[in-house]
Amino acid sequence: MxxxxxxxxxxxxxxxxxxxxxxxxxxxxxxxxxxxxxxxxxxxxxxxxxxxxxxxxxxxxxxxxxxxxxxxxxxxxxxxxxxxxxxxxxxxxxxxxxxxxxxxxxxxxxxxxxxxxxxxxxxxxxxxxxxxxxxxxAAAAARMVTAARGRALIEMGSRRAHEEAAVAAARAAYLAGFRFTSNLAAGQRYGIPTAGTAAHAFTLLHDDERAAFASQVATLGKDTTLLVDTYDISQGIRNAIEVAGPELRAVRIDSGDLAVIAQQSRQLLDSLGATETKIIVSGDLDEYAIAALAAEPVDMYGAGTAVVTGSGxxxxxxxxxxxxxxxxxxxxxxxxxxxxxxxxxxxxxxxxxxxxxxxxxxxxxxxxxxxxxxxxxxxxxxxxxxxxxxxxxxxxxxxxxxxxxxxxxxxxxxxxxxxxxxxxxxxx
Structure with a gap:
């Protein structure tokens, strides 16, 4: 090229x-x-x-x-x-x-x-x-930023776009108000803050969920995000807090009825003493899905396909x-x-x-x-x-x-x- x-x-x-x-x-x-x-x-x-x-x-x-x-x-x-x-x-x-x-x-x-x-x-x-x-x-991303009502967004759509379009999309999303991108080339070229921790594959690699979480925390510390929906979300949250303690920075949920799951997850985290642990949600989010979660205890959204394709x-x-x-x-x-x-x-x-x-x-x-x-x-x-x-x-x-x-x-x-x-x- x-x-x-x-x-x-x-x-x-x-x-x-x-x-x-x-x-x-x-x-x-x-x-x-x-x-x-x-x-x-x-x-x-x-x-x-x-x-x-x-x-x-x-x-x-x-x-x-x-x-x-x-x-x-x-x-x-x-x-x-x-x-x-x-x-x-x-x-x-x-x-x-x-x-x-x-x-x-x-x-x-x-x-x-x-x-x-x-x-x-x-x-x-x-x-x-x-x-x-x-x-x-940028227009799609700006609508998502408005729908998020001040909550942070991370652009994570690189795998849904041409490799160079993904970098341009990350730049446009950041221009529109996204806080982070998962794309490292965009971080290098444009100085956009990058973020990311682990995928389901990392959990599946290990003998059990607790072992995966322990490995991640040992490497990245408690200021990390644990993906808790590989198996059972409630048990995943319990495992996350058992391994990392209530100082865990965040959990991420990537599937299911996010409105209901966010409420249940917040209640469970609070009951475990992890009142400051944030909830990050992702999974085919567009501006409408983000707006529908406005009243739920969500702290950050991850948007991929919708943002890099202009949300329709x-x-x-x-x-x-x-x-x-x-x-x-x-x-x-x-x-x-x-x-x-x-x-x-x-x-x-x-x-x-x-x-x-x-x-x-x-x-x-x-x-x-x-x-x-x-x-x-x-x-x-x-x-x-x-x-x-x-x-x-x-x-x-x-x-x-x-x-x-x-x-x-x-x-x-x-x-x-x-x-x-x-x-x-x-x-x-």
Whole structure:
């Protein structure tokens, strides 16, 4: 896999368009492409921008090496002028967009890519593959964080995703407010706290459950989590406390009717004197299952499949469309897929209390400024060079503040209108 050479992580037709545009003289026309969604996934009231910093780094590395060019020549994907142009490719344009952690809604211009037609069009697939995945995971994870009501979450879905998607998903989930990930590569690359102790296989390896627990405690100490549902949960809890004592940090339950089991487990732990031992639950949890456990004595949730697959919405539904050529707005007019031409500026309006009321998008102009307006776009790349970006923790805090700012109805898990309406002001 060309993980450090992302240039071929693209669609065939991007390069045939480059060859044709080079031949007819339009390749160097100055263009503006825009990333936006026409609608949110069913049941969602907001989207979350995630993956932009990853994307900027991939664009920095976007080069066609000799092996890439030889493959494209040999397979006839590009002609000689196209191959020569690609061999010297380097993005020299500008990229602006919403901050990572920002909320978006239908019509929000979350990323704007400007430059020559050729240098922008070859980025389409990379841009969309990164943003569609990371935004989908972040939105699902943010809904889980809201449902958890302040209780901690650990992302543990690596085994349910492509190996590189798993790392990106862990980053997006942490951005959305998850406390930990089980993925060590995400810990190394992004500084995300990692967590994990033992699986059922470790218990089954030993002659009995107590022996497995004793081994784990001997190695990790009492500040560990014992998985108690390999056999009988109640007996597992008794064994855990007998081995580790009431100072055991936590037990984890990965199966069964978690609402009932959590109550019974809490009662049993308390009766054994382990009043400070935490209960962690996992097992196909999504935002709805987490919300259903809100009244139960659960201290932490582990989410896997649902978070790494966007909890039923594995793509954010983003598109990458040409909206301006040589300063002239261009518009796609087909039914159901129309676009609004021109480079856009977006602000979010707020009440004096800080509650967001509306998003204003102005094509080819600047919105009239009002008190409590917040400009949504920032620079990511200028003249081909990335600019200083917020840290992942800063983006995480940005999302937390954004979720506080939207009307409380926008945090509901039920279907409804977007949390903040988007108004597109006609160009003058």
């Amino acid at each position: 060309h993980s450090s050479r992302p240039a071929l992580l693209t669609d065939h037709y991007e390069l045939t368009m480059v060859s044709a545009a080079l031949r007819d003289g339009t390749a160097d026309r100055r263009c503006v492409f825009e990333v936006f969604s026409r609608r949110l996934p069913a049941g969602r009231r907001y989207g979350v921008v995630a993956g932009t910093a990853r994307l900027v780094e991939l664009i920095r590395e976007f080069r066609f090496d000799a092996a890439d060019i030889e493959f494209l020549r040999r397979t006839g994907v590009v002609d000689e002028p196209g191959a020569e142009w690609l061999s010297g490719y380097r993005f020299t344009g500008e990229i602006d967009g919403y901050a990572e952690g920002e909320l978006f809604f239908p019509g929000s211009p979350i990323l704007t890519v400007s430059g020559s037609f050729a240098e922008c069009v070859v980025l389409e697939t990379l841009v969309l593959s990164v943003l569609n995945h990371d935004c989908a995971v 919405a594995p793509t954010a539904g983003l598109v990458y469309k040409l909206v301006e050529v040589e300063g002239r707005p261009v518009v796609k007019r087909s039914e159901q897929k129309a676009t609004i031409g021109g480079r856009k500026v977006a602000v979010r309006r707020h009440k004096p209390t800080g509650t967001a009321t509306e998003e204003i998008v102005v094509p080819q102009g600047v919105p009239d400024h009002r008190p409590n307006d917040r400009l949504l776009q920032r620079s990511y790349v200028v003249d081909g060079e990335p600019v200083a970006l917020p840290t992942l923790d800063e983006s995480r805090e940005h999302l937390r503040q954004c979720l506080i700012s939207i009307p409380w109805e926008g945090l509901k898990l039920s279907a409804g209108d977007p949390a903040v309406p988007v108004t597109v002001v006609p160009a003058e």
